[in-house]
Amino acid sequence: MRIDVVSIFPEYLAALDLSLIGKARQDGLLDLRVHDLRSYTTDRHRTVDDTPYGGGAGMVMKPEPWALALQSVSDASPADGRPVLIVPSPAGAVFTQQMAHELAEESHLAFACGRYEGIDERVLEWADELFDVRPVSLGDYVLNGGEVAVLAMVEAVGRLLPGVVGNPASLVEESHSDGLLEYPVYTKPSDWRGRGIPEVLLSGNHARIAQFRRDEQFRRTAQRRPDLLEGLPAGTLSKADLAA
Numbered sequence: 001m002r003i004d005v006v007s008i009f010p011e012y013l014a015a016l017d018l019s020l021i022g023k024a025r026q027d028g029l030l031d032l033r034v035h036d037l038r039s040y041t042t043d044r045h046r047t048v049d050d051t052p053y054g055g056g057a058g059m060v061m062k063p064e065p066w067a068l069a070l071q072s073v074s075d076a077s078p079a080d081g082r083p084v085l086i087v088p089s090p091a092g093a094v095f096t097q098q099m100a101h102e103l104a105e106e107s108h109l110a111f112a113c114g115r116y117e118g119i120d121e122r123v124l125e126w127a128d129e130l131f132d133v134r135p136v137s138l139g140d141y142v143l144n145g146g147e148v149a150v151l152a153m154v155e156a157v158g159r160l161l162p163g164v165v166g167n168p169a170s171l172v173e174e175s176h177s178d179g180l181l182e183y184p185v186y187t188k189p190s191d192w193r194g195r196g197i198p199e200v201l202l203s204g205n206h207a208r209i210a211q212f213r214r215d216e217q218f219r220r221t222a223q224r225r226p227d228l229l230e231g232l233p234a235g236t237l238s239k240a241d242l243a244a
């Protein structure tokens, strides 16, 4: 997969050199390039922002540096069709695990990191010819810029690419993979500071362990995120789940 990120703070994305995503880059599974928006400015001060039309607080990102940067990303795209352009924004659709799975199927993703009050709206309209433009929010709160959102989204998508996570089974049994939260996990020692672990986990009985974990998934989801249960497709929960 090819990923391009445009930002006025390219150093923010240095964390993508670390851990599994960094290794995926080294191994050639992920071709990730970070571009400095200021290198697409044409004035002496490398200006990327200006005052908002209509007045109000804050500054707005100027359209022309964005057009030049995005045109360059588009020109170098290895994708057959329009690559996906993610525009992080608190006013976007909320990022989910399902979205991560969909994005992991793409051959080329681009990310446009806004700052200040955001990017001049006309850039998104203009970019529609070159990209499949998608404003995406990390959640219902406001960050200072898109970089943190990009770190989260690239990690969530990148770990789904084949070969990135050593044991693909660990991608199946985790929170949000089947609409539920993950069950609690434990490791050695079995007795730690006077606290034991659920006896069934020492039983060696795989069917009982699977049922225990399923019950815990359901209990935890009902307790912490009842909204997720409402969104499950009909028939997802068995009678045993409902009784748990």
Ligand code: SAM
Binding pocket: 087, 088, 089, 090, 091, 112, 113, 114, 115, 116, 117, 118, 119, 136, 137, 138, 139, 140, 141, 142, 143, 144, 145, 146, 147, 149
């Ligand atoms: N004025 C904008 C609004 O109210 O929708 C918020 C601008 S915010 C201070 C600056 C930038 O941070 C945004 O352009 C976006 O790139 C990023 N950002 C802030 N909150 C975000 C969120 N929840 N999800 C994704 N990106 C976010």
